[in-house]
Amino acid sequence: MSFEAVAYQKALQVEAQYDVVVIGSGPAGICAAVSAARMGAETAIIERYGTLGGNLTNGAVAPILGSVSRGTLRDELIVRLGVPDSDETGVTQQTHDFEKAKRVLMDFAHEAGVKIYLQTPVVDTITEGKSLTGIVISQKTGMKVIRAKAFIDASGDGDAAYFAGAEFEMGREGDSLLQPVTLMFRLQGVEEDALTCIGELDHVTYKGERFLDYTTRLCREGHLPPNAASVRSFRTAVPGERVINTTQSNGISALSSDDLEKAEIDLRTQIDEVTDFLRKYVDGYQNCIVKSTANTLGVRETRRFIGQYMLEDSDLRTGRRFEDVVVHKASFIVDIHNPAGSAQAEGVPEEVIPYDIPLGSLIPKSLDGLVLAGRCISGTHRAHASYRVMSICMAIGEAAGITAALAAQKETVPREVDFHEVQKVLIERGVELFD
Template sequence: MREEDDDSRLQKNVPVLGSYEVVVAGAGPAGICAAVAAARSGARVALVERYGVLGGNLTAGYVGPILGMVGSGTMRDELMALLGVPENDMIGEVGVAHDMEQAKRVLAEFVSCENLDVFLQTPVVDALMAGASLEGLLVATKEGLRAMEGKIVIDATGDGDVAWFAGAPVEKGRADGLMQPVTLEFTLDGVDESRAVACIGDVDDVELNGERFLDYCARCARQGLLPEQLAAVRLHRTTHPGQRQVNTTQRNGIDATCVRALYSSELELRRQIDILVHFFRENLPGYEKCRCIASGATLGVRETRRVMGEYTVTAEELAAGKRFSDVAVHKAEFIVDIHNPEGAGQAEERIQYVMPYDLPYRCFVPLKVENLLTAGRCISGTHRAHASYRVMSICMAMGEAVGMAAALCVREGCTPRTLDVKKLQAALESKGVDLYSK
């Protein structure tokens, strides 16, 4: 509990739920890969998840496709194959959304390995600290509050919850504090593939009746056929013909770490789904009989806390394809995709492309807290850099690297801050992970 809340502290004896070598908080793309990598490296691992299903945005968030690229040999390749994503999409060319329901089973089976215990419906509510050292987590269960002891803890919550509870320094949003909007993704069926447009996003120049599709949607918003904030309509194909994954609903000005903002956002975005389905039926060829068949069980949150670490990566470094001597993720690649915090579409007039870049181990090691690593969108980077590395393929590679680092820390009897990075790099290479190719 943070210092400003001292007057409301509760004193209670809390039973220990389990003692582990590595505890991973959050079972999204980063957390799943972190837990499995640590377990495969010989550590006794607990994976703690606030929802009743594994996958985070891969499942509960209904987010697809799995965007971004990383170097060869990472766990990302393994998961893409298990999820049945078409082979040509594995090099980022098609943008096909995976089967969300199948993913729930596939990911559950993926983590069912020796030395890995999974705790669902178990949100983290505080950090157990001894001075500056993190010794475990306080979690909420159906049986009450419980302690989860861990020698090394990995924060893969997306929101940097563990780091925040532990007192690590964090930043949010851009200079004015505004963050990228929240979205609720949904799936349509009843789409006529012979006539229906698909649009992967703001870099797509696909046309509808001789007009760029995104320009058409923006014109419809200006004419009042769509709400202004829904002017950027993204319609992804899925692994099932006749379906589209829709990434369009949007609410601006929301801090998703503020619990009071969540319900109003959920209500507004679900209303927007009905507005969009009506618009598609009335205005898009091939969508006349479309219907919403599924949607996210939770808001799709792009940006909240960024945990400041030993190194903070910048968008300028990503654009230049910077290499680092302490590389832990190699050849990460995705545009600087800043959804406008104040309106529809992109925040910047021109999309910033990047060269394949490295993420250094230091950006996973938070300042001021020992025995803690981060993975996923909450790692140490600037607002603009975050808009590139936050996507799921890159988060998977982060999780794998950090999971192996945590297991090494246990084996070597060191902290993440004092770990010999060359040993981590050798361990990653021994698994076939490319770290140094040009």
């Protein structure tokens, strides 16, 4: 297929200069921005939607899964959100209030002195040699440039890192397939004693049968969408509500506009089908109705960038410790939603030994001026399936914020920041960093 090429040249106004600029305000990005600002760095956060939070708000993802060591910003944030300190796989449930989170996260950032840009996608980058020196943003008044001494890419897809030419991988080994996308939704009108099921590790029974075996059987009989055999549900703080994590669209790249359109149509149809299934086949859901749906797709996997160190499957399996640790005791199952079918790609998910995430996994191998945060850090497909969850991403973001702020203070690039100094700040904040 051939495409017409258009030469385009335009002088862009430099909108502002900061010490640290964070792209994306999801769990990693919001913690990165607050972390950097609390270091005294003049910090801005660039968000493509109209509210902060990413999957904490627009994606309607809950509960806040995964666990890390004590003392990170994750602990502060769950208190602000008003949810209990959940176990890593969500057994204790209690999803946060997505509407409340929109205000709480704005306050969280403003109190730290973070400048917030909303409705502002990043559309390109400015590089000098192998160093990122600016980002191009799109606003109603046109495209502009924002410069910073150090950038943090917490966009999930690693947009800034990609535009700047950083090396990356996508998908699993062998076929490059990505984990499926999902649209979360919330039901009301559910009876309070109605069953909940958190996922494949949950052995809750229903009418003498393991609930997920029951839903899988009925899925094969055609009562659920083909890839939606695992019906996962969580309680909210409101009686009669459930958050549902079931819809699944396979073969989707969240980097493709055509695929995004296809997934939206597919998943919004699935929401109706799953709700109808619950009304017909699960006691206590007979009168449920859809109260709200996510504003954007829940994307589990796109680009994973090549860093100074790539977190390996074996690091999770052995609970590896690193000299340059910046996240301690990260823990969540190897949660690979099947890229080529329903439920889990590997049957029962592998459990991990709480592991460390090193600073080297946050530093791109071939690009200066940038720190990675969230699910786009350097790791294998299987390792990523564990560290991609929100509690771990929050802790990664906090460490990224400190690293970027130190780089700005020292007028150097993030890869030159001494990891001992990052660790010193984390420990001074009360973060448990070593056994």
